[in-house]
Amino acid sequence: MTDLIRGCDDAFWPRPIYTLPTRLTWERAPDVTLVGDAAHLMSPFAGEGADLALIDGADLAREIASGPDAEASLSRYEKTMFARGAKSAAASQRGLDMMFVKGPPRKLILFFKAMEIASKVARPFARIPASGKGK
Secondary structure, three states: OOHHHHOOOOOOOOOOOOOOOOOOOOOEEEEEEEHHHHHHHOOOHHOOOOHHHHHHHHHHHHHHOOOOHHHHHHHHHHHHHHHHHHHHHHHHHHHHHHHOOOOOOHHHHHHHHHHHHHHHHHHHHOOOOOOOOOO
């Protein structure tokens, strides 16, 4: 992989990876909150960024619609959002740590080997109808 990158011409552009600390929280600010990357910016190595943004938006809308007290709604949303974001950010950090190591990426290789085995084990179950009523 290193030789491939070294041998590449101008078709390769390194890009920085920006993240926020895994368990970042903040004090409530009246009438304002954050969603998606603004609330929990993380590396793409868990594949959950867009999902979090959509879930944040849905949760925030549900809380706002649940009652007239906006501050209580924002507080409830942030409590849920912080916990969910921390979990995803931790998974993202583990993925990032597997990718960028000195020497061979052994943990990354083991991860993909485990995923290959899991997919082979699960493959026969993919044919079972979800309802369990087989037609």
